[in-house]
Amino acid sequence: MSIDISEITPYNFKEVEEKWRSFWLNNHSFKTKNDSSKPKCYVLEMFMYPSGKVHIGHIRNYTIGDIISRYKMAQGFDVLHPVGWDAFGLPAENAALQHKSHPKNWTYQNIKIMKKQIQSMGFSYDWDREIATCNENYYGLQQKIFLKMYEKGLIYRKEAEVNWDPVDNCVLANEQVIDGRGWRSGALVEKKMLPQWFFKITKYAEELLSNLNALNEWSDNVKTMQKNWIGKSEGCSINFHCSNGDNLEIFSTRPETLFGATYLAISPEHPLVKKISKTNEKIQKFLESLKIGSVSKQILDTQEKIGIDTGLTAKHPFLDKQLPIYIANFVLMDYGTGAIFACPAHDKRDYDFAIKYKLPIQEIITPQTASNQLPYEGDGWIINSDFLNGLTIQEARNKIIKIVEEKRLGTKKIFFKLRDWGISRQRYWGCPIPIVYCPKCGIVPLKEENLPVILPKDITFENVGNPLVKHLKWKQVSCPICGEDANRETDTLDTFFDSSWYFLYFCSERNDLKNILNKQDINRWMPVDHYIGGIEHAILHLLYARFFTKALADCNIIDLREPFKNLFTQGMVCCATYRKQNGEWLFPNEVQQNKEGNYETISTKEKVIVGHLEKMSKSKKNVVDPDFIVETYGADALRLFVVSDTPPEKDFPWSDEGLEGCWKFINRIWRMFIYLKSKGINASNIKMDIDISSLNIDLQKVYKNFHKTIKDVTESYENKMMNKAVAFLRETVNNIYSVLEQAESNICLFSIVTRDFIKLLAPITPHICQEAWQLLGFDKLIHENDWPKFDKKYLTSDIINLPIQVNGKLRGNLEISPDYTEEQIFEMALNLSNVKNYIGMKTIRKKIHVKGKIVNFVI
């Protein structure tokens, strides 16, 4: 009975996807096995903020993770693939205010909606381990961790600056300050000092930096970003004697330029400035001028260097020379010692400042090449520098540090840009800090039996500020030490705190985590083998999580120091933008192309400007709704599309045609499966491996190519090059189609190829593959089956195509057996008419033969 492939009923993706989605969920098909007889693989995508709707960028992120997870499952790994919600944070409070709802309700409502969207994609999550950080179990445990770290001295309290709204009388988050004004009151925001909690991340600066080298599965750009952020500089401090009798300590990474110093510069916030400004009106005026917001901002933007002479001088440590001391706006108090010596001949900033204030310039480095342009910042030899003369820069640096230390003028020093992490937030919707303030005992950490400190639900956002401050019933407690009346800390923790250890929580079953993290589980699963997320977290989240891991190790809670073995940062999903000439954004369906090929609005025929591809965003009206896509084309088509064509680390250009193409491909393989089934292709017809010599040449070729496909696709998954895996799989489908009419007479061969093809494709489009798997009578679930293996013997061929070049240019091809001798190959190659024509009467100077690769004649 013949079946026409074009007559096959279209693939009913809705029915099939719904069937398997429910099956997987109801049967907990992806529940973590925790089978220690197998090697483990922890696949994690950065968890989601429950903002309200899933974005197509999430879909791409999670599809990449899911492909890895399913691929590893099929490879026989024991996979942990959890999912959760980064559920605390400011937007919930904003929404509460706007919609008169409660942050908790808003958050859980959003989680409910987004969970449904995520589940519609058929991701292989272990939903039994799902967690939201606003869950009491989670943040209760977090409070215990806080206390351990406090005990260990890793958390401390000090005064720090906050954004203060003087009208609403409350602290504002940075995102609530718009153009220097409070978002609600519109009042000019002030800086105010408040006591706050800090994390001693700087204690780990050196380790955070040096460990980066060992993270060889992280991309260089992320490592560089972290490196710059940590900002280590090595140098030397030098003490100067000030004319007022004070000692002034400066820091320099280039102490070898000391003999070129012509002035010193100190930060406007330097203690010395405070001291001398009391009696100096000019300096007071100068400092006032720096404080005026708009002016100082302008100076910052233009990088204009301004300063003022203090009238003080300092003695050069090696020369009989007094150097003037300036206050300069480009010297930062929170870096180094807040004071520098300036060498204008060899530093751009020092030079600009010296020119402006007519300060002397002393050259001390002679360039290696003829160039006398100042400032000179390149390599060279030291001159005019007494005992350093004639040395290279590096030699001079070593020597002067040695001498400075010998003469006790200063010491070798290392500074970091990294600052301690402020973790207090004057907010309701966060993890309460488990501390009380007792008038008698002072700062009192709570005891374990007092935990968890639960956020009170009965609060109101009608008043400004943090509602916890006004919730007296919650706030007032008795001191755990003396029993007197005390107050709770009303600040909550930064949400980055919540996300710094969630990957550890996932290692255990939820119900096992009442007490503290389970070391055994963590040792089983950590480090995360594949961590996938956006590049926007390259610095903060990833640095905090690395720090947290080290801190927990030092508290003896866990045994590892680096949490993420392989980090993968995927690109953004972008889409074309359209706007009217007045700048108003337009939806794609408001735009059409006219006869001349120009774009115009459909309604008013106004001219439309087609913009660049930009990250999808609501404001630019270039978003695509994942729900609509799943409805219209199915989850498999969407999954396939977001990893097709573009390498996952690059920005992905959304196009409706591309999506349509993926949908067609899904239908194409469906027709193939149905056609093959009708020809008797199924599990029971797989007898054994086939003797390919009995096949005709076309089938031999298809079979051999298929082994190559297994190799290529496997390597592509291994290297997260899903776009290549898709390309190879498409090629395979084309190959199978070309011999489809021979299926009936080669049932065993086609059964084997179809079986393995389904396995190879399943990580990307699991629903259709699972359905075909069942339809063709294979047992178990597709992800539980062994990954196909290729046979090396099929990768080599009896006949190869050998390109023949003359002077490196292709002039012909030989279709030959690779067993010929070099001499025979040269002879055959020279007999090719085209090659003959090229060489003509010329002498061959050299013959090159790379076995199986190429022949090249040099004439």
Next chain:
RNA sequence: GCCCGUGUGGCGGAAUGGUAGACGCUGCAGACUUAAAAUCUGCUGACCAAUCGGUCGUGGGGGUUCAAGUCCCUCCACGGGCACCA
């Protein structure tokens, strides 16, 4: 300014130093159809050539090599991060 990326057809992109453009999108043609859609099959870097074939071609210039998209030097453009960090 400093650091890190990236430049390949109309487009997204392939290519252990060894046939540049796999695979897909778009476009063109053929088959099927009363017709259209869908589907199946071809072709699709530019220029020249009826054909065989040839010339050019991976941001620009130079170099190494029998052979360069790939390695080295240099310049240009774009994207990202940090930004007065002594």
